Amino acid sequence: MSDYKKPLPVVQPYSQAFWDGTKQNKLLIQTCGDCKATIFFPRQQCPDCWSTNLGWMEARGTGEIYAFSITYEGVEAAFVEDLPIVLAWVDLPEGIRMQSNIIECDPDSIEIGQQVEVVYKKINDDITLPYFRPIS
Amino acid sequence: MSLAIIGIAEVPTKRDPERTRWDMLTEVCIGAIRDAGVDKDEIEAVISVNPMAQPQMALDMALGRVPEVLGLKGCKDICVLNAGGTSTTNCLRLAKYFLENGQAKFVLIPHTTVQSDIPTQELINFFATAPLDMQWEYPYGVTFNGAMGLITNRYMHDTGATAEEIAAVTVSLRAWGALDPNSIFYGKPVTLEQVMESRMISTPLHAKECNLLADGAGAMVVTTHEIAQELGKSAAYELGHGVRFTGATPVLRKDPYFVEAYRESSQDALKQANLGINDMDLRQIYGAYPFTQCSALEGYGVCEPGEAAKIWAEGRCGPGGDLPCTTMGDATGRGHTGSGVSMAFYLETVRQLRGQAGERQVSDCNHALITTSGGSVMNTATTIFGSAPR
Ligand SMILES: [Zn+2]
Secondary structure, eight states, X not given: OTTOOSOOOOOOGGXXXXXXHHHTTOOEEEEETTTOOEESXXXXXXXXXXXXXEEEEXXXXXXXXXXXXXXXXXXXXXXXXXXXXXXXXEEOTTSOEEEEEBOXXXXXXXXXXXXXXXXXXXXXXXXXXXXXXXXX | OOEEEEEEEEEEEEOOTTSOHHHHHHHHHHHHHHHHTOOGGGOOEEXXXXXXXXXXXXXXXXXXXXXXXXXXXXXOEEEEOOBTBTHHHHHHHHHHHHHHTTSOSOEEEEEEEOOTTSOHHHHHHHHHHTTSOTTTTGGGXXXXXXXXXXXXXXXXXXXXXXXXXXXXXXXXXXXXXXXXTTSTTTTOOOOHHHHHHSOEEETTEEGGXXXXXXXXXXXXXXXXXXXXXXXXXXXXXXXXXXXXXOOSSGGGOSSTTOXXXXXXXXXXXXXXXTOOGGGOSEEEEOOSSHHHHHHHHHHHTSSOTTOHHXXXXXXXXSTTOXXXXXXXXXXXXXXXXXXXXXXXXXXXXXXXXXXXXXXXXXXXXXEEEEEEOOTTTTXXXXXXXXXXXX
């Protein structure tokens, strides 16, 4: 796994729980204990009410494609072997929208509104990245 | 509002590594000061944009070399203001503060960029990462083109705009560029077929709908409305200005293709100018990607939501059309000079209001609206200029 050349997420203290979650194949969403907001991306304080009374909830792990784009070229060298890359914005039923990739799919079959589910890829001992694939 | 642009100069957008950053910068600064008809020692402030991917030049400009090299003996202050595509707009805003406070009567605003001497892979890396979140976007292979492809797809889904209609925007932008000696595409129009058949980069964006990085430089001299009138020079008078912030990270924005930001910033600017959108003879939209040429028209209220792509496809916004837009060509039709694209937008707007735009000249052009945007359209900054003060 040490030959992974692509950029790894720059983890922050207040997002560590998210990445600890993906290691256990759980998609955790930050929540506000005061105003009940669901928060993405994780922050030090609730962006709605500035509360620091924050917690985590486990997402169902399903979503819907809000937008996508299939990239064929123009990426950094480390990503070339992955082309074409299906970029997607995925709406989770918990009320957040995430940037990810749709994998394990025929790129030409991807549509806005399509239902997807999370799939985890272990990169190294610290990082497991969440991706999505169509629900067949 | 008290700012007027009285002098301009530009080095045509090209890929020309023979020309240095300082060589071009000197040419445009001297050119703009001579065009303004003032003495170099009357320039009391230099407010500039840094070429962000060019660290040595960025340092030189931030730390005061411009007035020293030019021998601007009356210069009292310098300042660098960077915000990607709204950098030049920020320069104008600070200049207005200097003018209104009497700190300066004449302010020089220069820009220079050379990207052709930077290795392609380095440029890809810079433009891939500059606007991205290092935790939530970068690990997924998001690029500038990819992010804009995502937004374009959603815009098309919501409005019913077709890939051909979106491609037609580029045809019109290149048609303007083909008429512009300052464009890298001077004399090089494209057909709809050429756009549609160019390589697919990030769906739905073909290669000809993405930006060609290039070199260029521009400068302007600004003063107050009153001084501009005393000088009796043909000038562009700022009449109103409005801005909206949309957010740094594309996936998190509530206004994904900026219609509300275009609407609100243009309404603020038009209200200050005491004018309506139908009083505008020209609309200049700096969005760097073709869908913005459509969503901006919808936000301004030029047409109903979902109609703008058809209007572009009918050629109404291109040369000879009844709704001329973006005669500057945008980055797609002129070449992308980093933060210099917005400089070129203001320079072209001045030419149009002065009646000096050659084959691109919009007839009876007395009022123009211009919107610039920074980063991946983190904001929309809309300004109204007129050929006369209010
Ligand atoms: Zn809260």
